[in-house]
Amino acid sequence: SQQGEEDPQALSIQEGENATMNCSYKTSINNLQWYRQNSGRGLVHLILIRSNEREKHSGRLRVTLDTSKKSSSLLITASRAADTASYFCATDGQGGKLIFGQGTELSVKP
């Protein structure tokens, strides 16, 4: 079952611009996680935000979480061509299983 819905499905920006991706979910969560996937590779964990946190930073990444709206956003600042990848949100609820969204394809043009 897919819980996370991501928006937009695809995003194309120029190097140096900021990229914002959104994720909505349906049920209560313990935390929400963001992953990156380069073409043809596995997923790499980027950042985890707990349900009692509202904002978290890691380098050029900023994640927000609004549990009242059941939504999260991932902001990548000053994007680089190397940020080109698919980005997935995943919710961590009951049973220790992650439920992944369908992802946002980000293309950063040099």
Add this chain to the structure above:
Amino acid sequence: DVKVTQSSRYLVKRTGEKVFLECVQDMDHENMFWYRQDPGLGLRLIYFSYDVKMKEKGDIPEGYSVSREKKERFSLILESASTNQTSMYLCASRPQGFHQPQHFGDGTRLSIL
């Protein structure tokens, strides 16, 4: 760094064959997972395991089985491969406890002809 190793990056098999996909992790993680990833469908959980010899069905277990005889190894088995099992298969591991990320292997792109 955690390393999750999948035995093959690319694999081609024929319909009806029994196919084994192997996954090994080196961080003594209790939890291991098998997903398949298809365009437009995202990642779907096939099976997962909380401990040695334990397994739980995920969202799409039909046509698959798993084996976890040792803590570091989690095998996915396609009992009788069919063309609709052509997909990217991803293995992941995760330590016990809340607020832990999953660590993924590089995936196996499996084609069933």
